[in-house]
Amino acid sequence: MKNTGLILLAAVFALAAGILTKHLLTSLANTEPTPMPAFTLSDLAGKTHSSAEWQGKILVVNFWATWCPPCRKEIPTFVALQNQWASQGVVFLGIAIDEAKAVKNFHEDMAINYPLLLAETTGAALAREFGDAMEAVPYTVIVNQQGQIIYRKPGEVSKDDLIFQITPLLTPQK
Template identity: 40%
Template sequence: MKRRHLVLGAAGAAAAGAGVGWNLWRQPPPVVLDENTLAFWQAAFTRPEGGELAMRSMFGQPLVLNFWATWCPPCVKEMPELDRFAKAFASQGGRVVGLAVDNPTAVRQFLAKTPVSYGIGLAGFDGTELSRKLGNSTGALPFTAMFDRQGRIVQRKLGETTHDELLGWAKTL
């Protein structure tokens, strides 16, 4: 009788171990963000209208981040495309943020004439360095990056983007 209990106990332990092992094998490994991406998610920017635009409040949502400036013709040209995309992306739980690499007064004046529906943060001229840390090797504008729900950069582009291009990016999430 004791031997039977020992065999049954061993079989039960093996089955439990196999179940735990199977479950661990099925789960994806935890996402580890690099130092620069992690620092981005911890950053906050002043909004042109006042208040704070905290990146951590958007973590867990798909995010399109666009670095732009009022003095950059391709940046200004793509803003209506980004705005149209932002409205469609919101229905999928996504967000669009524009970080202005510019003088705050110029940004406020520009947005008073050309408002957009997506969030704008004032990165100032330090925004160039932030864009470099996120993959913009030249520091040129416009620069756009897409983050997935885990906070990882999954798309990057230096240069003007279009609504259709951004829709294609969103389909990969």
């Protein structure tokens, strides 16, 4: 009985330490701007795109997969905000860590109004370059106009978080 109590206490302590470490790492990751890694990926039509294509824009880069329920849940928010902010230099960019056929079928079913790029098997490595230490899907970063990652979010990102992070970057409309 005594051993069971010690094991339970150790498990609770380990869980608490893990949660605290995750929180601290996520908080630290969001405090220091870092340069966005350069990349080259193909879109659904097979056209190659380079990260330099979006230089000077506010980028919301989302690593996702068709089989991921939280990823699918975020997409309508991304579509709505892309509509709202497109004229202000905001570009949502979906990087699919998935098979091309699945992404093409999914794209046909959804009204996605932002670029989708295929990373397939290289997607997890690219996401790590963007700071995804936990290899979470979805994983979203916000890149400012200077090409600096200023926000990282493993897991589902909320509309409120996106608005809070992006609004200060927007140029006032005249």
